[in-house]
Amino acid sequence: MAVERLVEQLKHGLDAPICLTWExxxxxxxxxxxxxxxxGRRDPRELTTAEAKAVLDELHDLQVFYINIGGGEPxxxxxxxxxxxxxxxxxxxxxxxxxxxxxxxxxARRLAAMDYLDIQISLDGLxxxxxxxxxxxxxYATARRAMDRLASAGFGPFKISIVVTRHNVDQLDGFxxxxxxxxxxxxxxxxxxxxxxxxxxxxLHPTNxxxxxxxxxxxxxxxxxxxxxxxxxNALGEPLPxxxxxxxxxxxxxxxxxxxxxxxxxxxxxxxxxGSVRDxxxxxxxxxxxxxxTELRHPQSAGACASCxxxxxxxxxxxxxxxxxxxxxxxxxxxxxxxHGAEALATIDRAKNPRPADDHSKPSPVTFTRKAVSSSLxxx
Amino acid sequence: MSxxxxxxxxxxxxxxxxxxxxxxxxxELLVEEISIDGMCGVY
Amino acid sequence: xxxxLDASMELHPQVALRPEPFGALAYHYGNRRLVFxxxxxxxxxxxxxxxHPTVADALSACGVEERRWPAFxxxxxxxxxxxxxxxx
Numbered sequence: 450m451a452v453e454r455l456v457e458q459l460k461h462g463l464d465a466p467i468c469l470t471w472e473x474x475x476x477x478x479x480x481x482x483x484x485x486x487x488x489g490r491r492d493p494r495e496l497t498t499a500e501a502k503a504v505l506d507e508l509h510d511l512q513v514f515y516i517n518i519g520g521g522e523p524x525x526x527x528x529x530x531x532x533x534x535x536x537x538x539x540x541x542x543x544x545x546x547x548x549x550x551x552x553x554x555x556x557a558r559r560l561a562a563m564d565y566l567d568i569q570i571s572l573d574g575l576x577x578x579x580x581x582x583x584x585x586x587x588x589y590a591t592a593r594r595a596m597d598r599l600a601s602a603g604f605g606p607f608k609i610s611i612v613v614t615r616h617n618v619d620q621l622d623g624f625x626x627x628x629x630x631x632x633x634x635x636x637x638x639x640x641x642x643x644x645x646x647x648x649x650x651x652x653l654h655p656t657n658x659x660x661x662x663x664x665x666x667x668x669x670x671x672x673x674x675x676x677x678x679x680x681x682x683n684a685l686g687e688p689l690p691x692x693x694x695x696x697x698x699x700x701x702x703x704x705x706x707x708x709x710x711x712x713x714x715x716x717x718x719x720x721x722x723x724g725s726v727r728d729x730x731x732x733x734x735x736x737x738x739x740x741x742x743t744e745l746r747h748p749q750s751a752g753a754c755a756s757c758x759x760x761x762x763x764x765x766x767x768x769x770x771x772x773x774x775x776x777x778x779x780x781x782x783x784x785x786x787x788x789h790g791a792e793a794l795a796t797i798d799r800a801k802n803p804r805p806a807d808d809h810s811k812p813s814p815v816t817f818t819r820k821a822v823s824s825s826l827x828x829x
Numbered sequence: 830m831s832x833x834x835x836x837x838x839x840x841x842x843x844x845x846x847x848x849x850x851x852x853x854x855x856x857e858l859l860v861e862e863i864s865i866d867g868m869c870g871v872y
Numbered sequence: 873x874x875x876x877l878d879a880s881m882e883l884h885p886q887v888a889l890r891p892e893p894f895g896a897l898a899y900h901y902g903n904r905r906l907v908f909x910x911x912x913x914x915x916x917x918x919x920x921x922x923x924h925p926t927v928a929d930a931l932s933a934c935g936v937e938e939r940r941w942p943a944f945x946x947x948x949x950x951x952x953x954x955x956x957x958x959x960x
Contacts, residue, residue: 467865
């Protein structure tokens, strides 16, 4: 039989994820404005070390090659190294995402000695003014210090991961230079209105013109990683590298700190909850048999986007982006490059937008302060 | 089915399979590298 | 340099193969590269490489029609670039 386009086959889902995100803890030393997991306070129901290892044993049996560990701040967990080492011992490569606060010189040396381990340092600005406006005072210095320590310890190439906002989009060349200076790999990802991001999305997300700027920049920098998060921009022309499809529930998913399985880390909400690794049958049964994932693996209709010529390229964009701004899933993405999303948004009553079921934020999270950014801009 | 019918059916089948394999050969490469980072829905 | 039909090759020892309905996933633990093998035939050939003296022998053993060999050689080229297969 003729070979169906690979992507069409992957949309039907696989017997095991290709890779997945695992948030180890909701605890975090930071309180970033746009935190997709609304992290801050540890959840008392967190998976134990034994439970975590059992999940890894399952992933080994499923032949998951690689996992992306995050949080919250995963290095806060006292068993962080134990979990990572167990993963690697079970032939599951690890990339972990960190704000760098706990990458001491010792930790850097220990990490440098490990194989099959990748590190991704989060950074959202080229200077403290831009970065700390979103991630909090001192976070820029912390991230840079972690990078310096990894470099000194001979870790080798790590990744620097940026969430693109209205206020850092002009810094993309600078981020590339920064990555080059460390021999690191740059990763540039899309801001979704998820978690605490829902509150600041309208102020932070790139403008239409900036989206065009991002698209052109990514086309000119094909070696920059994107986590395939900009496939909605493919309606602008030549597709960006990557699978260019929503992987949620089909080839990827999220395991959260208390063992709940969601379609992806950007949809931590009941609507996208598939089950729990603590249920009988564990993660494997959730992945293969949950109602949600079965539904997502069914052919999706274009819905309101059916009459738009761009649908094949953009596939209606991102579920998380639509869901948390209150748009229907079978319609345009809020950042639809043809403007259909903006039209639809105009009629939305934001007060009724979905809120995450559990909010692990600390009592006084960072609120985005325009003041900090505009004073740095006026100085330049 | 008569021997002649069977032979005809076999010939038809062979032609059909060859067409489909032509599609496989001509359509796209048999392997494709996608970055492990190239899947949306991951940190 | 194109892979030669009389070359001896093998799966790279740091690569894991995971069969799928469409063919297979190949993951190289060392360089983190992920390759989709888009037909079960390609998977069979990749697995057979190490057991046969030459690429041509592996292709024959897997029942691949000679008409399709150029496409398979192109695939092996690509796999060699990704370090999924290597000369031995």
